[in-house]
Amino acid sequence: MRHLISTKDLTDAELCALVERGAEFSRDSVRSGDQLAGLVAGTHFLKTSTRTRTSFSAAALRLGAKLISFGPDDLQTNTGETLEDTAEVLSRMLDLLVVRTAGDPAGLRALARQRSMAVVNAMTADEHPTQAIADLTTMLNHFGKIEGLRVCYVGEGNNSAASLALSLSRFAGVEMELRTPPGYGLDPAILRQAQEYAKVSGARVEELHTMEGGPVGADVIYTTRWQTTGTSKADPHWRDVFAPFQVTTALWDESPDAVFLHDLPAHRGEDVTAEVLDDPRSLAFDQSENKMYAAMAVLEWCAARS
Missing domain, CATH: 3.40.50.1370 (Aspartate/ornithine carbamoyltransferase)
Structure with missing residues (x-):
């Protein structure tokens, strides 16, 4: 399990590998369908999105994962639950969580403090x-x-x-x-x-x-x-x-x-x-x-x- 919250978190080798793998998928030179079989991915978009939300939803399904989507008003963080408590709960049910905010990446860092759910930055104020x-x-x-x-x-x-x-x-x-x-x-x-x-x-x-x-x-x-x-x-x-x-x-x-x-x-x-x-x-x-x-x-x- 790895997180992707900032481009700065990636080594040069990891960045190159991700780009090359994306190119392999785009050229249909690698079979897809079961890479994420048995996993459950969540998407939580607090801001509007056409391409990023659709791309991650389609990607999860094409790789064999199940998908749960949360809108901006769906989680109890709106009623005062801490991000850390939310993350602890979600991590016991989800394997991956893709999050878009328009705010500080510190919130994604808080979500990533649990030990079993990967967190992906689908856009924050400072990076995409x-x-x-x-x-x-x-x-x-x-x-x-x-x-x-x-x-x-x-x-x-x-x-x-x-x-x-x-x-x-x-x-x-x-x-x-x-x-x-x-x-x-x-x-x-x-x-x-x-x-x-x-x-x-x-x-x-x-x-x-x-x-x-x-x-x-x-x-x-x-x-x-x-x-x-x-x-x-x-x-x-x-x-x-x-x-x-x-x-x-x-x-x-x-x-x-x-x-x-x-x-x-x-x-x-x-x-x-x-x-x-x-x-x-x-x-x-x-x-x-x-x-x-x-x-x-x-x-x-x-x-x-x-």
């Missing part, structure tokens, strides 16, 4: 680790490698950006350029950690707060929605700050061979134009499908069956 595994699975499938890729991320330095930076920086020769609006960059601690990983691996991670001199020769152009799930922005004029960071076909002028990624949902005409999202170079919907294969890899690994 399984999204990064799906992203890297998509890159590995398309390019045949991750090492040496040039990735330009455009948009808010949110939880998806954080996990992507903490993951890509582990791979040799990767160049990751984050173009984030002023005041909406990566958490400085996350950026420092990614740059420390990069020093070891030989990668490069850089953050800029302008779209001037846009990416040249990128292999991947990536963006997310401007309004991250479960969050709001204090500045009533924040859209004016984000407007220059819209992904349009012009970004392909200097990187014509780049593929486009988006963790979805996309807001067409805001974070990305419809022309980009629907272009043959867009892998956004393949990337979305790969969330299921990444979830399969994560559940198998957390159950210590890989």
Whole structure:
């Protein structure tokens, strides 16, 4: 039994293994159906979710597990029961628990203190680790490698950006350029950690707060929605700050061979134009499908069956 709460919890070897396993599942090169036979998985989503909730539910069922789903109002934590007591009870009935919050990961750490139930972070305010595994699975499938890729991320330095930076920086020769609006960059601690990983691996991670001199020769152009799930922005004029960071076909002028990624949902005409999202170079919907294969890899690994 293993937990996946932060990308930082994974060793380089574990991260690579999860991405490679996700790619194997996506290529249908490994038989699935009984990897989690006899286990019971729970999903507890306190915030809305289309892709992540569906991907983990489908993954558990495809691997042979039984599934129990909890909504935001279903558990007695709403009436004052502690997370530790809740975890102790659930751990005597469930083998795996997938949790989405919009809050601090400390709650997931509390759930993980019991001894028999694996806990998976399906998104917290600071990280979205399984999204990064799906992203890297998509890159590995398309390019045949991750090492040496040039990735330009455009948009808010949110939880998806954080996990992507903490993951890509582990791979040799990767160049990751984050173009984030002023005041909406990566958490400085996350950026420092990614740059420390990069020093070891030989990668490069850089953050800029302008779209001037846009990416040249990128292999991947990536963006997310401007309004991250479960969050709001204090500045009533924040859209004016984000407007220059819209992904349009012009970004392909200097990187014509780049593929486009988006963790979805996309807001067409805001974070990305419809022309980009629907272009043959867009892998956004393949990337979305790969969330299921990444979830399969994560559940198998957390159950210590890989």
